[in-house]
Amino acid sequence: MIHRLVSPRAAAAIAISMLATRTLNAQDRSQSRSMVSSSQGVxxxxxxxxxxxxxxxxxxxxxxxxxxxxxxxxxxxxxxxxxxxxGDLFAIVYEAxxxxxxxxxxxxxxxxxxxxxxxxxxxxxxxxxxxxxxxxxxxxxxxxxxxxxxxxxxxxxxxxxxxxxxxxxxxxxxxxxxxxxxxxxxxxxxxxxxxxxxxxxxxxxxxxxxxxxxxxxxxxxxxxxxxxxxxxxxxxxxxxxxxxxxxxxxxxxxxxxxxEPEWVTPLSTTYHGWTVYELPPNGQGIAALEMLNIMERFPLAKMGHNSVAALHHMIEAKKLAYADLQRFNGDPRFAKIPVAALQSKEYATQRATQIDARKATCMVPAGQAEGTDNGxxxxxxxDKEGNMISFIQSNxxxxxxxxxxxxxxxxxxxxxxxxxFSLDADSPNLIAGRKRPLHTIIPAFMEKGDNKIAFGIMGGWNQAQAHAQFVSNIVDFGMNIQGALDMPRFSKETFPGCDVNFESRISQAVRDSLAAMGHQIVMRGDFSSTRMGAGQAVQRNFTTKVNFGASDPRKDGAAIAELLPNRPAGGAARR
Structure with missing residues (x-):
């Protein structure tokens, strides 16, 4: 081996080049902005x-x-x-x-x-x-x-x-x-x-x-x-x-x-080690949990983010979960809803067998579950004590x-x-006096160890499927909460059929392959708040006591941190 001496000037140039490469990599990212980080509230x-x-x-x-x-x-x-x-509201509160x-x-x-x-x-x-x-x-x-x-x-x-x-x-x-x-x-x-x-x-x-x-x-x-x-x-x-x-x-x-409003116990499922919470019916949160349970049956992380295989299986999981939502959901004070079955891993395994990996299914019937927004x-x-709230409200x-x-x-x-509501006499969602309608709006919460995230994504029947995509972005693909909100989404607004909305940031090659499988893709803009909704999220690490915030670029919002109070002029820091 021949060793050549490197001059100090050349060594400095190499060091600068390496630093520039690292800086470029750090800046060359796909999310719209950084998370807000604070020791105070967000x-x-x-x-x-x-x-x-x-x-x-x-x-x-x-x-x-x-x-x-x-x-x-x-x-x-x-x-x-x-x-x-x-209008109405729903909330999930974590009391520190x-x-x-x-x-x-x-x-x-x-x-x-x-x-x-x-x-x-x-x-x-x-x-x-x-x-x-x-x-x-x-x-x-x-x-x-x-x-x-x-x-x-x-x-x-x-x-x-x-x-x-x-x-x-x-x-x-x-x-x-x-x-x-x-x-x-x-x-x-x-x-x-x-x-x-x-x-x-x-x-x-x-x-x-x-x-x-x-x-x-x-x-x-x-x-x-x-x-x-x-x-x-x-x-x-x-x-x-x-x-x-x-x-x-x-x-x-x-x-x-x-x-009077009603205090309810959140429902939950696990997704690859994280626990995800939604509220029980009359909201659509049960569909998010069922969709996640079905998605967990497939190796989405290995398939790749927004790949043909991953998107196909997620879209098909959405159809199955929403068919059950439409069939069974309503006000539990008036209808017997098979909540335990719909959120179970066993039921999801059964439903997952109905996904054809090669083609889209346009008519998905409801399953046999035992125990039977736009604005x-x-x-x-x-806050700085670690209290958290996931809050959604709507006209x-x-x-x-x-x-x-x-x-x-x-x-x-x-x-x-x-x-x-429905005017179908056979529907659990048939309108009646003092009855609550099937609701689209849902808050959500997820946790693993000392990390807790309060999140939600508004937008009519988009919400449960958007929640599932957000969770997958965090868990399967290791994104932070800002990146998980930013990523291009799909949204199937209808219950039957093979139509599905795609943001145009999903590649043409992926869209062509999915279309060949029978998906009828409706193209939307790069950041479509009307079809994909828009979300917000806060996160707390209870070990470090640091809070994080993220806001969806599809709307005009922001995550804002609370400021520390000013010290009196000339005052010294406490030791």
Missing amino acids: VASESVLASQVGARILEQGGNAIDAAIAVNAMMGLVAPMNDGIG KTGKLYGLNASGWAPKGLTAEYLRGKGNTRMPQRGIDAATVPGAVKGWEVLRTRFGKLSFAQILAPSIRYAEDGFPVGEVVSVYWKDSEEALRADPATAKTFLPGGKLPLQGDVFRNPELAWTYRQIAAQGARAFYTGNVAAKLLASSKTHGGTMTAADLSEY TTYLSVV YSTVGFGAGLAVADAGFVWHNRGGG
Whole structure:
């Protein structure tokens, strides 16, 4: 071997070259941005402004639950087509001091008089998707109250103060929100009260226009002073009932005053060593668990991320899980739902045998389980003590602002969640008075050892399948929470058929191979929030006590960290 001396100048050049290569590799990545990392609390939402409000609540002594309610109140202001107090909410809370998970179902019920017989008598053969007969009792405010009472530290007056200020003073309309607003213009003009609130001066708010909602500020002040009773029995309730009467609805004072949310035990399954939690029916979370159980039967990690084989098996798993969702799910107070079977590994093994590795199946029947959004905001918060909340809230339909009807002089719209019911007499989801509809919105949580993640991805029937893809990105492919949200997704919106939406970042070669297998691919943009939804996530490492946050680039949001309080000028650090 011949040894050649390297000059100091050449050695330095080699070292610089190696450093440059390492730097290039570190920068040459596929995710949109870095995770937010902090020893303090982190808030992740679809709006930078709302996330900043949540971080401020943490800085003022609130905890994760207080911050989540404050963020939700802001989202009802800045994205009124997606969410607001005219809708429902669900949450999973991790309480650090007990190490326990709690589930909250704050979905409202149908008015007592809103029955299948009543709707058929009006000539309906399918559930109305708009108008007052699509509106059920809004559960969000009662949900806020029971969350704050059980876990919160601050008063409603403190929590709602930022939203009241911004509702009165105004805020610039965001980019994504302005598009939804424009898409809803025709529906907003169809009702005078709705147009008055959301088309101020008869004009559509455009991106960057300052929008004010003093009517919503009034409503929030009522809740700040009186809590949920203002909404269900007080001044706000009076406006709700007047609105229902104006539009020929069936809502009564008793429908509002007698409504209560329900604390529920989260369901879970394991996926390659991680435990994943969803809420039980009437939500679609059970489908996410079944889909993961089916996916676990196949070596997705070896197949490769977004490869032909991996995508094919995940899409087919989605069809199987959703066929069962459609067949069996509903309000468990009215229907016997085979929850234990649907979330079992044994049942998933049985269902997995029906996947043909060579071709797509277009008609998937429900299994024999023994024991027989589109307009939504998802947010998550972790505080410095380790309390975490996975929180989702919705008006249901984005385009058209829920039911398309504002509550006159109250600053918010009715949701159209009743559209999730069925008029099929054989369905477990048949509408009945005081019954809750099959719901699309679902929060989620996952953990392994000292790492816990509160996450969710909004977007109608996209949600359970998007949850499963997020979990696979974390577990099978080793991504962090930001990368797991960023990655291109598929979404099959329909239950039967072989149609499936793909983001265009999935390669042409993969798409061609899947099309040859019978998948009918509908192409979407690079980052399609309308079809793929958008998610948020927070994570905590309980060993290091470091928190992380991530926000989906498909929306206008951000993960924002709480700041340490300032020391007095000239003050020294404590030792």
